[in-house]
Amino acid sequence: MQIYLPIAEVAVNAYLLLGLGGMVGVLSGMFGVGGGFLMTPLLFFIGIPPAVAVATGTNQIVASSFSGVLAHLKRKTVDLRMGTVLLSGGLVGAALGVQFFAYLRSIGQVDLLVTLSYVVFLGIIGGLMLVESLRALLRTRGGRVVPKRKKHGWVHALPVKMKFRTSGLY
Known part of the structure; x- marks a missing residue:
């Protein structure tokens, strides 16, 4: 039908x-x-x-x-x-994306860029997932105990911080 x-x-x-x-x-x-x-x-x-x-x-x-x-x-x-934090960022990102989309449509390149962006984006995500899966596989085969939390890195030194108690992120 x-x-x-x-x-x-x-x-x-x-x-x-x-x-x-x-x-x-x-x-x-x-x-x-x-x-x-x-x-x-x-x-x-x-x-x-x-x-x-x-x-x-x-x-x-x-x-x-x-x-x-x-x-x-x-x-x-x-x-x-x-x-709420993710939603706020998503709304700002979506508004910027709509503006960029309108610009691409005005120059006639929206179809090409959207298609190429999806290929690149999904390729990068797939590659990152492959690397993470291989690391997890190597950790379990090595017999090492996987730590529950990672050590604090440079991101934790940034000035603006929020605590997400339900998620266990602080």
Whole structure:
């Protein structure tokens, strides 16, 4: 069953969209992520223009994050103070991103930059996860006990600090 998406100016299979949404929702719930980094590239692959995919992925992030917060609030596993700080930074970052996005659209380079940025960003994240996994594997094979907390580094010498007691970060 094809549906026409007038903003994207493409027709896609409605069942495919439902399946993608369901799959990303399950993965988001399992791994505690917003899902946008999964949804946006998947929308690229089914033919949705990058600018529309980014905006659609953002809507999906809001919905899945909200439902995730509600579920974790019931379990009392949400650090509301940390969430407020992250939300504040996210709002500022999103506002700047929208302005940058509008600039790219005005010069006609939004699709290219969004696509390339996703490839680079996901590649970097994947590489960092690989390095961390290899380090964890080497630590467990070496028989060393993994310390619960890392030693304080240069970040702890910075002047502005907050304590997040629920998360155990101070």
